[in-house]
Amino acid sequence: MLTQAIQDYLKLIYRFEAEGRRPSTNDLARGMDVAAASVTNMLKRLADLKLVTYASYRGVSLTDSGRLIALEMLRHHRLIETYLAQALGYSLDQLHDEAEHLEHHISEQFEERIDALLGYPRYDPHGDPIPSKEGLIPPRCNQALSEAALDVDWVVRRISDHSKELLRYLMHCHLVPETKLRIMDRAPFEGPLTLRIGETEVMVGYKAACYVYVEQVDRGA
Amino acid sequence: MLTQAIQDYLKLIYRFEAEGRRPSTNDLARGMDVAAASVTNMLKRLADLKLVTYASYRGVSLTDSGRLIALEMLRHHRLIETYLAQALGYSLDQLHDEAEHLEHHISEQFEERIDALLGYPRYDPHGDPIPSKEGLIPPRCNQALSEAALDVDWVVRRISDHSKELLRYLMHCHLVPETKLRIMDRAPFEGPLTLRIGETEVMVGYKAACYVYVEQVDRGA
């Protein structure tokens, strides 16, 4: 079994690669909250284990087996979040911390049981796709609410779990996955948006709206 | 937070103390599957942390705060086992390994949620008492099936989770908590016992029966 530290480094590198960035040593040091020298140290070890390819001063990238481990952790994380929300009634802002610990410590069996119990969910409570056992991540909706068009019916599909404060604010505004809304007005200079959710009007700050991703509601259906 | 190693040492010392034994360095080395020197080393550290009282060559015992931590782990372990059995359908022989890992990694919140969901259970699936938050362990049934009287109605209250093999054998014989039975015959020289469980007769080896604890069924009720 790999250590938790190794799994965490792989996850972090994966996140950078997933958004098309090749992480620098400093990026990883900031992300792991350790000194840059510690990262260099670890990257050598990961390279010895054939989990990354790494050459001094040249940056790092995951090997296939490294990526597989990162994806397994991501799958655990999102499956556990879904379970905590559905089966144990956790709220959106309580999910991350618990899942971050548990993801390293569940067995294959546990994973399978909760997956089955939840009915093999494809998305976690934030709307992020849960990687399948085969490791593929299906595409996801990427239209920020902050930039979405007025006078159209939208449904929230995904929110970022950037921070607990953000999540609490979004919960307060009812901006959680599956909420249907219309944008009534958008103040100039990145000002607040006025939304209609059901019968009520809601104001949301521009910045927060950047972390909410919406999809157009099918007219026909 | 204490390390997992520390928690495991405390648990092991607790188990010895619970059966009235004062563990020797060698006892702990065998139990932890490490060298005796490693135990000496760790005992010094535990003593520094005021989790045990320890003097060279004099053996070890838990302090109140050490015992509290051991009890918290035991509570986690048994609560998790109960949860895995009730909510996720684990069988008796699958409980221990998963709980042994998870017990170190759940939050206070997780503990409370599963406790509530299970209806604040007092016994785990083996029939062992789940320590309450206050740390008290209620008494438990201690009459071994191997020594129990014939021609009386018994109910299994507790089985030891000595090993997976034992548990599988007991499951096969239907000797699990809440099973009602009568002892029909006991072969001499620690030979097998013949039981009547409901309509059917079951034979069980003497040794296995030593790990099954029974209580007399109330005549009136």
Added chain:
DNA sequence: TATATTTTTTAGATTAGACTAAAAAATATA
């Protein structure tokens, strides 16, 4: 009681993962 055996501890090494300070390489600026 004296000696032999067993148990426990000490001493010193190892590994994973962190640290700081200094050196080296890469990049940016004049």
Added chain:
DNA sequence: TATATTTTTTAGTCTAATCTAAAAAATATA
């Protein structure tokens, strides 16, 4: 292009937890 700045790596230290081999203490045996 030469110099300054930033980034990365090297070198050496630290802690937790383990190990082995040897020494010391406790216990058992003659």
